[in-house]
Amino acid sequence: MSMDAAWIQSECAAHELPWRVRVEEEIPSTSDALRTAATQGESHGAVVFAESQTAGRGRRENRWVTPRGLDLMFSILLRPTEPVALWPRLTTLAALAICRAIEEELPLQPEIKWPNDIYIEGRKVAGLLAEVVTTPQGMALVLGIGLNVNSREFPPALADTATSLILALPPNVQIRELDRPSLAVRLLRELDAQFQHLSVGFLDAVSQVRLRSWLVGKQIRATVDSQEIFGRALDINQEGHLILALPDGSLKTLTSADGVRQVVSA
16 A cells, blocks of 8 residues: 555644655655755654655664565654753654554554664564754754564565564464555654653653563663673663663663664573
8 A cells, every 4th residue: 555645644634743744756765855854944743754765774874675665664854842952852752652553553562672673573673763953943853764564575684683564463463464554644643642751751651661671681782982882781761761780780871872782681
């Protein structure tokens, strides 16, 4: 089923959502498109979906593989009125929103691999990337999201680590193709709901994130400021940061990290 911008927009209006939606058949990057639009004065709430991306990316400029017409790739332009110091919370809230959208639509139990990946049964199904943009109208944030929906095959390098919603469904659920437009609307509804907690209610959101944490309790390694560290993931703190117990017994708070991966099972 193709993405129908008019239908998605009508559903957003019906639910009084702030989003203004457009769908591109092919585009290098939805996030790059909104970064450019932001510098040209685009206002809060612009959303760009793509049926195909030729230069989608994740953290560390990793390429996000996006086969045409199977998955959900989109970006949102945000101009929060809250202090910029609170904006890192948006990654936590967006991750929770993705999980809740999946849970509402399907019999699946997604987990959050801090800071910005969504896993199902130990395989990555979604990722998100938040980028701050300086514009003549002030600071803005572009949030890019990629969710594997109907893909059934992945490149060899990802075959053992990636999954999609259709592949993760229980054997007793027989569905040939998931409805991407309906799932997109659910995602936009959940994102709007969670973003209301950027300043008020964030602690409750963090509690929900803890319940869905894939990392907590595991021994991990991560790259922080170009240095590799090892430790046990203990908790998610009140700001959504990861608390790590190091081998020497000290605790380290990670506000961000690259290459976070499990090294030993809990």
